[in-house]
Amino acid sequence: MLKISTEEIKLITKYIYEISGIHLDESKKYLLETRLNVLAEEQGCFSYQDFCKKAKADATKVIERKIIDAISTNETLFFRDTGPFELLRHKIFPELIDARSSKSPHLKTSLKVWSAASSTGQELYSVAIVLQELLGDLSKYTIKLSGTDISDAAVSQASSGKYNKFEIERGLARDKLTKYFTMNGQTWKVNDQLRSMVNFRKLNLMLPFTGLGKFDIVLCRNVAIYFTLEDRKKLFNKIADVLEPDGYLIIGSTESLTGICPRFIPKRHLRSIFYQLQ
Amino acid sequence: MNTMTILIADDDPVIRKLFEKRLEKEGYNVTVAADGTEAAGLLDTMPFDVVITDLVMPGEIGGIELLNIAKEKNIEIEVIVITAHSSVDTAVDAMKKGAVDYLEKPVNFDELFLRLEKISEVKALMKSAGDLREAMDVTESSAAQTIQDLEIINSHLLMQLEKLEEILSNSHQDEYSRIEQALQFLESR
Numbered sequence: 027m028l029k030i031s032t033e034e035i036k037l038i039t040k041y042i043y044e045i046s047g048i049h050l051d052e053s054k055k056y057l058l059e060t061r062l063n064v065l066a067e068e069q070g071c072f073s074y075q076d077f078c079k080k081a082k083a084d085a086t087k088v089i090e091r092k093i094i095d096a097i098s099t100n101e102t103l104f105f106r107d108t109g110p111f112e113l114l115r116h117k118i119f120p121e122l123i124d125a126r127s128s129k130s131p132h133l134k135t136s137l138k139v140w141s142a143a144s145s146t147g148q149e150l151y152s153v154a155i156v157l158q159e160l161l162g163d164l165s166k167y168t169i170k171l172s173g174t175d176i177s178d179a180a181v182s183q184a185s186s187g188k189y190n191k192f193e194i195e196r197g198l199a200r201d202k203l204t205k206y207f208t209m210n211g212q213t214w215k216v217n218d219q220l221r222s223m224v225n226f227r228k229l230n231l232m233l234p235f236t237g238l239g240k241f242d243i244v245l246c247r248n249v250a251i252y253f254t255l256e257d258r259k260k261l262f263n264k265i266a267d268v269l270e271p272d273g274y275l276i277i278g279s280t281e282s283l284t285g286i287c288p289r290f291i292p293k294r295h296l297r298s299i300f301y302q303l304q
Numbered sequence: 305m306n307t308m309t310i311l312i313a314d315d316d317p318v319i320r321k322l323f324e325k326r327l328e329k330e331g332y333n334v335t336v337a338a339d340g341t342e343a344a345g346l347l348d349t350m351p352f353d354v355v356i357t358d359l360v361m362p363g364e365i366g367g368i369e370l371l372n373i374a375k376e377k378n379i380e381i382e383v384i385v386i387t388a389h390s391s392v393d394t395a396v397d398a399m400k401k402g403a404v405d406y407l408e409k410p411v412n413f414d415e416l417f418l419r420l421e422k423i424s425e426v427k428a429l430m431k432s433a434g435d436l437r438e439a440m441d442v443t444e445s446s447a448a449q450t451i452q453d454l455e456i457i458n459s460h461l462l463m464q465l466e467k468l469e470e471i472l473s474n475s476h477q478d479e480y481s482r483i484e485q486a487l488q489f490l491e492s493r
Contacts, residue, residue, distance in 0.1 A: 107441075107444070107445075107448075109448075195379055196434070196437070200379075209401075209402060211399060211400040212402070279444060279448035279451075280444055280447045280448050281451070282451050282454070284454070284458050288462075291459060292452075294452065294456055297449075298452075299452045299455060299456070
């Protein structure tokens with residue numbers, strides 16, 4: 027395996043930061059080596075310095091994309107941490123639907139949800155399942171569920187709605203599994219109805235959110251932890267800009283916005299916290 | 305040591321006996337069934353890690369039906385189907401339906417043992433990943449409670465500070481009444 031020098035760690039972590047905003051330090055040497063070794067060798071590089079140079083020079087950005095796929099963490103589950111989904115089901119969706127339908131009773135009630143780091147899609151499909159079970163007949167609503175992620179590989183898997191048995195068996199109860207997925211060999215595929223509710227595309231959270239529109243609910247869970255404090259501040263400020271005035275923000279259960287974005291006020295419901303604009 | 309429990313379903317008593325003998329010698333915990341119906345009944349009464357079934361068996365429950373029943377019972381049960389050389393297509397069909405592997409007759413036991421070892425390794429890895437995730441969940445939920453409490457307390461304190469600042473910097477009142485009002489506010493918290 028290619029060894030990485032201290033100098034090279036600096037070089038490559040700087041490059042990764044530039045292309046993705048993911049902040050890694052010297053302590054992540056092992057992670058860099060195990061995740062990038064195959065790519066470096068695939069490119070016929072004899073050092074990480076060489077590899078970094080090659081990636082920067084690649085106008086097709088193929089190497090850049092592969093590095094992002096390799097370095098981003100796609101740990102996710104259907105209904106990972108039940109708290110947020112209980113929150114959506116029992117508090118946020120009912121409140122929002124009430125507010126929206128009383129405001130314009132003659133229009134279809136519209137709900138816009140954004141999963142800001144959707145990874146391989148499990149979070150957004152879980153939201154779709156919650157909505158489907160809560161509302162039943164969805165024809166009375168205009169529902170827009172958007173997922174974005176920095177990794178092309180993650181976005182493409184999310185869009186395909188296909189999961190292997192290891193990905194699917196955890197977190198998803200048997201009745202939901204058979205109701206919303208179809209098995210084909212060792213793969214489970216999400217049913218068309220659920221698939222048609224969601225939309226995934228690539229987005230680097232470090233860049234401006236132009237053309238994204240406004241959202242009633244933003245889920246931004248367990249992604250800001252990979253960013254520097256400065257970048258977290260910028261990120262949550264931009265999220266505040268795309269959130270409807272009475273919208274809801276949900277972050278990871280061990281994350282905090284203290285000292286990061288004073289525009290958000292934390293509120294508690296049962297065992298979960300959500301944020302709303304001041 | 306092989307600790308997996310294996311259910312064999314085959315209508316040929318000679319093959320059944322052979323499977324039982326060879327697998328037990330390897331240390332596996334083996335139960336045999338003479339057809340699909342008996343095997344399905346056994347699946348109801350005890351847990352199995354692996355089901356090895358002949359594809360063609362007399363009665364209402366054949367290999368494919370048994371595969372479906374086993375997967376319905378518990379998705380983690382791995383099913384290996386045994387097939388005659390001429391019916392490899394059916395075996396491939398079985399794999400599409402969730403079987404982990406197929407073996408052709410006559411069964412090569414060395415090959416079977418290798419596949420069982422692989423299954424056992426995967427199950428051990430799954431268990432270990434599951435344990436790690438469980439440990440992560442416990443740590444995460446306990447940390448989450450602490451962080452959430454602090455987040456709420458912090459937000460309350462910040463709002464109170466703002467309020468105090470507002471009271472104390474109110475230029476329409478003299479200093480004495482500002483302090484008095486501030487003290488009242490603090491007492492009423």
